[in-house]
Amino acid sequence: MPELPEVETVRAGLAPSLTGAKVTDVRVLDERSLKRHQGGTADFMNSLQGCRIEAVVRRGKFLWLPLTAHDDRFKSPVALVGHLGMSGQMLLRDVGAEPDKLTRVVISAIESSGQPVEFRFVDQRIFGSLAIDDLVTTSDSKPGGFSAGALANSPLLGLIPRSAAHIARDPLDEDFDVAAVTAKFAKKNSGIKRVLLDQNLLSGIGNIYADEALWRARLHYDQPAASLSKAKSRELLEHVRVILSDAVAEGGTSFDEQYKNVNGESGYFAVSLNAYGMTGRPCNRCGNPIKRDSWMNRGSHYCPRCQRLKIG
Protein backbone atom coordinates (compact mmCIF):
# COMPACT_ATOMS: atom_id res chain seq x y z
CA MET A 1 0.00 0.00 0.00
CA PRO A 2 2.67 2.33 -1.03
CA GLU A 3 1.87 6.01 -1.00
CA LEU A 4 1.36 8.32 1.96
CA PRO A 5 -2.44 7.87 2.38
CA GLU A 6 -2.12 4.10 2.41
CA VAL A 7 0.80 4.17 4.86
CA GLU A 8 -1.03 6.63 7.11
CA THR A 9 -4.11 4.37 7.06
CA VAL A 10 -1.88 1.54 8.24
CA ARG A 11 -0.21 3.71 10.90
CA ALA A 12 -3.55 4.84 12.30
CA GLY A 13 -4.75 1.25 12.33
CA LEU A 14 -1.70 -0.09 14.14
CA ALA A 15 -1.37 2.65 16.75
CA PRO A 16 -4.32 1.84 19.07
CA SER A 17 -3.30 -1.80 19.30
CA LEU A 18 0.48 -1.64 19.30
CA THR A 19 1.21 1.50 21.34
CA GLY A 20 2.41 0.19 24.67
CA ALA A 21 2.30 -3.44 23.49
CA LYS A 22 4.97 -5.94 24.48
CA VAL A 23 6.57 -8.34 21.97
CA THR A 24 6.23 -11.99 23.00
CA ASP A 25 7.37 -13.88 19.90
CA VAL A 26 8.90 -13.28 16.48
CA ARG A 27 8.68 -15.63 13.50
CA VAL A 28 10.58 -14.95 10.27
CA LEU A 29 9.09 -16.93 7.40
CA ASP A 30 11.15 -15.30 4.64
CA GLU A 31 14.52 -13.76 5.45
CA ARG A 32 14.41 -11.61 2.31
CA SER A 33 11.98 -9.31 4.11
CA LEU A 34 14.82 -8.46 6.54
CA LYS A 35 17.29 -7.43 3.84
CA ARG A 36 17.56 -3.92 5.30
CA HIS A 37 18.28 -5.24 8.78
CA GLN A 38 21.98 -5.13 9.60
CA GLY A 39 22.89 -8.19 11.65
CA GLY A 40 20.93 -11.17 10.44
CA THR A 41 17.73 -12.95 11.34
CA ALA A 42 18.72 -14.16 14.81
CA ASP A 43 19.81 -10.66 15.77
CA PHE A 44 16.49 -9.27 14.52
CA MET A 45 14.50 -11.73 16.61
CA ASN A 46 16.64 -11.36 19.74
CA SER A 47 16.47 -7.57 19.54
CA LEU A 48 12.67 -7.54 19.39
CA GLN A 49 11.89 -10.25 21.94
CA GLY A 50 10.36 -8.74 25.09
CA CYS A 51 10.53 -5.15 23.85
CA ARG A 52 7.84 -2.57 24.47
CA ILE A 53 6.50 -0.60 21.49
CA GLU A 54 6.35 3.10 22.42
CA ALA A 55 4.50 4.56 19.42
CA VAL A 56 3.71 4.13 15.74
CA VAL A 57 5.30 6.94 13.75
CA ARG A 58 5.28 7.88 10.06
CA ARG A 59 7.08 10.26 7.77
CA GLY A 60 6.27 10.05 4.06
CA LYS A 61 6.05 6.34 3.25
CA PHE A 62 8.28 5.21 6.14
CA LEU A 63 6.76 3.76 9.33
CA TRP A 64 8.61 3.06 12.56
CA LEU A 65 7.94 1.81 16.06
CA PRO A 66 10.32 3.17 18.72
CA LEU A 67 11.28 0.38 21.11
CA THR A 68 12.37 0.14 24.73
CA ALA A 69 13.75 -2.89 26.55
CA HIS A 70 13.65 -3.88 30.21
CA ASP A 71 17.36 -4.70 30.05
CA ASP A 72 20.32 -2.77 28.62
CA ARG A 73 20.49 -4.48 25.23
CA PHE A 74 20.15 -1.16 23.40
CA LYS A 75 23.06 1.21 23.96
CA SER A 76 21.18 3.95 22.12
CA PRO A 77 17.57 4.45 20.93
CA VAL A 78 16.24 2.09 18.26
CA ALA A 79 13.04 1.47 16.31
CA LEU A 80 11.45 -1.27 14.27
CA VAL A 81 11.38 0.36 10.81
CA GLY A 82 8.95 -0.81 8.18
CA HIS A 83 8.52 0.05 4.52
CA LEU A 84 5.72 -1.42 2.41
CA GLY A 85 7.54 -1.19 -0.91
CA MET A 86 5.17 -1.93 -3.80
CA SER A 87 3.02 -4.60 -2.22
CA GLY A 88 3.50 -4.71 1.55
CA GLN A 89 0.67 -5.08 4.06
CA MET A 90 0.73 -4.89 7.84
CA LEU A 91 -2.18 -6.84 9.27
CA LEU A 92 -3.44 -7.24 12.84
CA ARG A 93 -4.98 -10.64 13.46
CA ASP A 94 -6.35 -12.53 16.42
CA VAL A 95 -4.08 -15.30 17.64
CA GLY A 96 -4.83 -18.45 15.68
CA ALA A 97 -6.66 -16.62 12.87
CA GLU A 98 -6.52 -18.08 9.35
CA PRO A 99 -3.07 -17.69 7.77
CA ASP A 100 -2.66 -14.85 5.26
CA LYS A 101 -1.02 -15.72 1.96
CA LEU A 102 2.50 -14.35 1.39
CA THR A 103 3.10 -13.70 5.09
CA ARG A 104 6.82 -13.04 5.58
CA VAL A 105 7.15 -12.08 9.27
CA VAL A 106 4.84 -12.55 12.27
CA ILE A 107 5.30 -10.61 15.51
CA SER A 108 3.16 -11.75 18.44
CA ALA A 109 2.46 -9.19 21.14
CA ILE A 110 0.37 -8.45 24.21
CA GLU A 111 -1.51 -5.17 24.01
CA SER A 112 -1.41 -2.83 27.01
CA SER A 113 -4.99 -3.99 27.71
CA GLY A 114 -3.69 -7.54 28.07
CA GLN A 115 -5.18 -8.71 24.76
CA PRO A 116 -2.86 -10.88 22.64
CA VAL A 117 -2.48 -9.90 18.96
CA GLU A 118 -0.53 -10.97 15.87
CA PHE A 119 1.16 -8.43 13.64
CA ARG A 120 1.66 -9.96 10.20
CA PHE A 121 3.95 -8.49 7.56
CA VAL A 122 2.63 -9.66 4.20
CA ASP A 123 4.48 -8.79 0.99
CA GLN A 124 4.06 -10.25 -2.46
CA ARG A 125 7.07 -8.73 -4.21
CA ILE A 126 9.38 -8.38 -1.20
CA PHE A 127 10.37 -4.81 -2.08
CA GLY A 128 9.23 -3.87 1.41
CA SER A 129 11.16 -4.68 4.59
CA LEU A 130 11.33 -4.72 8.35
CA ALA A 131 14.52 -3.78 10.21
CA ILE A 132 15.79 -2.68 13.60
CA ASP A 133 17.55 0.62 13.08
CA ASP A 134 19.14 3.32 15.21
CA LEU A 135 17.11 6.43 15.96
CA VAL A 136 19.22 9.49 15.36
CA THR A 137 18.99 13.27 15.55
CA THR A 138 19.12 15.30 12.37
CA SER A 139 18.72 18.99 11.71
CA ASP A 140 15.16 18.12 10.71
CA SER A 141 14.37 15.09 12.81
CA LYS A 142 11.00 15.86 14.33
CA PRO A 143 8.75 13.32 12.62
CA GLY A 144 5.26 14.04 11.36
CA GLY A 145 2.07 12.07 11.12
CA PHE A 146 1.92 10.50 14.56
CA SER A 147 -1.07 10.82 16.84
CA ALA A 148 -0.17 13.34 19.49
CA GLY A 149 -2.05 11.42 22.17
CA ALA A 150 0.18 8.41 22.45
CA LEU A 151 3.34 8.99 24.45
CA ALA A 152 3.65 12.43 22.92
CA ASN A 153 6.19 13.43 25.52
CA SER A 154 8.61 10.61 24.83
CA PRO A 155 12.01 11.94 23.76
CA LEU A 156 12.08 9.07 21.24
CA LEU A 157 9.53 10.95 19.12
CA GLY A 158 12.07 13.64 18.33
CA LEU A 159 14.32 11.11 16.61
CA ILE A 160 14.28 9.51 13.16
CA PRO A 161 15.66 6.20 11.89
CA ARG A 162 19.07 6.47 10.26
CA SER A 163 17.66 4.74 7.17
CA ALA A 164 14.97 7.45 6.84
CA ALA A 165 17.07 10.47 7.80
CA HIS A 166 17.22 11.67 4.19
CA ILE A 167 13.42 11.68 3.82
CA ALA A 168 11.94 15.18 3.69
CA ARG A 169 8.80 16.26 5.52
CA ASP A 170 5.56 15.33 3.80
CA PRO A 171 2.72 17.71 2.84
CA LEU A 172 0.54 16.57 5.77
CA ASP A 173 3.28 17.34 8.32
CA GLU A 174 2.34 20.34 10.46
CA ASP A 175 5.84 21.71 9.87
CA PHE A 176 5.80 21.23 6.08
CA ASP A 177 7.30 24.42 4.63
CA VAL A 178 5.55 25.40 1.38
CA ALA A 179 7.81 28.38 0.74
CA ALA A 180 10.97 26.32 1.18
CA VAL A 181 9.73 23.61 -1.17
CA THR A 182 8.63 26.03 -3.90
CA ALA A 183 12.06 27.65 -3.64
CA LYS A 184 13.61 24.24 -4.31
CA PHE A 185 11.30 23.72 -7.29
CA ALA A 186 12.61 26.98 -8.75
CA LYS A 187 16.12 25.54 -8.83
CA LYS A 188 15.23 22.22 -10.47
CA ASN A 189 15.37 21.86 -14.22
CA SER A 190 13.99 18.33 -14.07
CA GLY A 191 10.44 17.58 -15.09
CA ILE A 192 7.91 18.41 -12.40
CA LYS A 193 6.77 14.82 -11.90
CA ARG A 194 10.31 13.62 -11.28
CA VAL A 195 10.60 16.41 -8.70
CA LEU A 196 7.28 15.50 -7.02
CA LEU A 197 8.55 11.93 -6.65
CA ASP A 198 11.89 12.99 -5.13
CA GLN A 199 11.49 11.97 -1.48
CA ASN A 200 14.45 14.21 -0.55
CA LEU A 201 12.50 17.35 -1.50
CA LEU A 202 9.07 16.38 -0.20
CA SER A 203 7.92 12.91 0.74
CA GLY A 204 4.87 10.69 0.51
CA ILE A 205 3.96 11.19 -3.16
CA GLY A 206 4.07 8.22 -5.52
CA ASN A 207 2.91 7.49 -9.04
CA ILE A 208 -0.86 7.65 -8.38
CA TYR A 209 -0.99 10.92 -6.48
CA ALA A 210 1.64 12.57 -8.71
CA ASP A 211 -0.50 11.88 -11.78
CA GLU A 212 -3.64 13.05 -9.96
CA ALA A 213 -2.08 16.29 -8.69
CA LEU A 214 -0.64 17.12 -12.12
CA TRP A 215 -4.03 16.50 -13.74
CA ARG A 216 -5.70 18.92 -11.30
CA ALA A 217 -2.98 21.52 -11.86
CA ARG A 218 -3.13 21.00 -15.67
CA LEU A 219 0.61 20.38 -15.79
CA HIS A 220 2.51 18.04 -18.12
CA TYR A 221 4.79 15.60 -16.29
CA ASP A 222 7.87 16.80 -18.18
CA GLN A 223 7.28 20.51 -17.58
CA PRO A 224 10.55 21.74 -16.01
CA ALA A 225 9.93 22.51 -12.33
CA ALA A 226 11.91 25.73 -12.61
CA SER A 227 9.56 27.00 -15.33
CA LEU A 228 6.62 27.14 -12.88
CA SER A 229 5.79 30.49 -11.35
CA LYS A 230 5.85 30.71 -7.56
CA ALA A 231 2.05 30.91 -7.63
CA LYS A 232 1.75 27.83 -9.86
CA SER A 233 4.08 25.86 -7.57
CA ARG A 234 2.02 26.84 -4.56
CA GLU A 235 -1.16 25.85 -6.40
CA LEU A 236 0.31 22.45 -7.27
CA LEU A 237 1.37 21.83 -3.67
CA GLU A 238 -2.12 22.75 -2.50
CA HIS A 239 -3.59 20.19 -4.93
CA VAL A 240 -1.16 17.63 -3.53
CA ARG A 241 -2.15 18.42 0.05
CA VAL A 242 -5.87 18.20 -0.70
CA ILE A 243 -5.55 14.95 -2.65
CA LEU A 244 -3.44 13.31 0.04
CA SER A 245 -5.75 14.36 2.87
CA ASP A 246 -8.88 13.38 0.93
CA ALA A 247 -7.33 9.97 0.24
CA VAL A 248 -6.44 9.55 3.93
CA ALA A 249 -10.08 10.30 4.76
CA GLU A 250 -11.15 7.55 2.32
CA GLY A 251 -8.72 5.02 3.79
CA GLY A 252 -6.38 5.16 0.78
CA THR A 253 -6.65 3.84 -2.78
CA SER A 254 -7.08 0.19 -3.67
CA PHE A 255 -7.80 -1.58 -6.95
CA ASP A 256 -7.31 -5.25 -6.18
CA GLU A 257 -6.38 -7.82 -3.58
CA GLN A 258 -3.09 -6.08 -2.67
CA TYR A 259 -3.23 -2.82 -0.70
CA LYS A 260 -5.24 -3.36 2.43
CA ASN A 261 -5.65 -1.70 5.83
CA VAL A 262 -4.70 -3.56 9.01
CA ASN A 263 -8.01 -5.45 8.93
CA GLY A 264 -7.49 -6.57 5.34
CA GLU A 265 -10.04 -4.11 3.93
CA SER A 266 -9.64 -1.91 0.83
CA GLY A 267 -9.78 1.88 0.61
CA TYR A 268 -12.25 3.86 -1.46
CA PHE A 269 -10.24 6.67 -3.07
CA ALA A 270 -10.08 4.78 -6.39
CA VAL A 271 -13.51 6.20 -7.28
CA SER A 272 -11.99 9.71 -7.19
CA LEU A 273 -9.20 9.10 -9.71
CA ASN A 274 -9.11 11.33 -12.81
CA ALA A 275 -5.89 10.25 -14.53
CA TYR A 276 -4.12 7.28 -12.96
CA GLY A 277 -5.22 4.03 -14.60
CA MET A 278 -7.71 5.89 -16.82
CA THR A 279 -5.92 5.26 -20.13
CA GLY A 280 -8.35 5.69 -23.04
CA ARG A 281 -11.19 6.95 -20.82
CA PRO A 282 -12.52 10.47 -21.49
CA CYS A 283 -10.93 13.25 -19.43
CA ASN A 284 -13.40 14.37 -16.75
CA ARG A 285 -12.68 17.98 -17.71
CA CYS A 286 -12.58 18.07 -21.53
CA GLY A 287 -13.58 14.61 -22.76
CA ASN A 288 -10.32 13.96 -24.60
CA PRO A 289 -8.97 10.41 -24.02
CA ILE A 290 -6.45 10.08 -21.18
CA LYS A 291 -3.04 8.95 -22.46
CA ARG A 292 -0.42 6.72 -20.87
CA ASP A 293 3.25 7.33 -21.66
CA SER A 294 6.07 5.01 -20.66
CA TRP A 295 8.19 7.08 -18.37
CA MET A 296 10.97 6.21 -15.91
CA ASN A 297 10.27 2.48 -16.20
CA ARG A 298 6.63 3.02 -15.26
CA GLY A 299 3.60 4.86 -16.58
CA SER A 300 2.48 8.47 -16.67
CA HIS A 301 -1.22 9.16 -17.17
CA TYR A 302 -2.40 12.56 -18.36
CA CYS A 303 -4.80 14.45 -20.61
CA PRO A 304 -2.93 15.51 -23.78
CA ARG A 305 -5.28 18.48 -24.20
CA CYS A 306 -5.50 19.81 -20.63
CA GLN A 307 -1.90 19.08 -19.70
CA ARG A 308 0.25 20.46 -22.52
CA LEU A 309 4.01 20.83 -22.31
CA LYS A 310 4.74 24.56 -22.48
CA ILE A 311 8.06 25.32 -24.11
CA GLY A 312 9.35 28.58 -22.78
Next chain:
DNA sequence: ATGGACACCTGTGGGC
Protein backbone atom coordinates in the same frame (compact mmCIF):
# COMPACT_ATOMS: atom_id res chain seq x y z
C1' DA B 1 23.05 18.27 -11.51
C1' DT B 2 20.52 15.23 -14.58
C1' DG B 3 18.46 11.43 -16.79
C1' DG B 4 18.42 6.72 -17.82
C1' DA B 5 18.91 1.81 -16.97
C1' DC B 6 18.57 -1.63 -13.87
C1' DA B 7 18.40 -4.39 -9.61
C1' DC B 8 15.54 -6.15 -6.00
C1' DC B 9 10.74 -9.80 -6.56
C1' DT B 10 5.97 -12.29 -7.37
C1' DG B 11 1.69 -12.45 -9.50
C1' DT B 12 -1.90 -11.42 -12.82
C1' DG B 13 -4.01 -10.60 -17.14
C1' DG B 14 -4.04 -10.16 -22.20
C1' DG B 15 -2.87 -11.99 -26.74
C1' DC B 16 -1.91 -15.88 -29.46
Next chain:
DNA sequence: TGCCCACAGGTGTCCA
Protein backbone atom coordinates in the same frame (compact mmCIF):
# COMPACT_ATOMS: atom_id res chain seq x y z
C1' DT C 1 -4.59 -25.42 -21.96
C1' DG C 2 -0.03 -23.22 -22.06
C1' DC C 3 3.43 -19.75 -23.13
C1' DC C 4 5.31 -15.15 -23.46
C1' DC C 5 5.05 -10.40 -22.68
C1' DA C 6 3.61 -6.23 -20.36
C1' DC C 7 2.49 -4.43 -16.29
C1' DA C 8 2.01 -3.29 -11.11
C1' DG C 9 1.33 1.87 -5.93
C1' DG C 10 9.00 2.00 -4.38
C1' DT C 11 13.77 2.73 -3.55
C1' DG C 12 18.62 2.66 -4.23
C1' DT C 13 22.70 2.52 -7.03
C1' DC C 14 25.60 2.80 -10.87
C1' DC C 15 26.86 4.92 -15.29
C1' DA C 16 26.96 8.31 -19.01
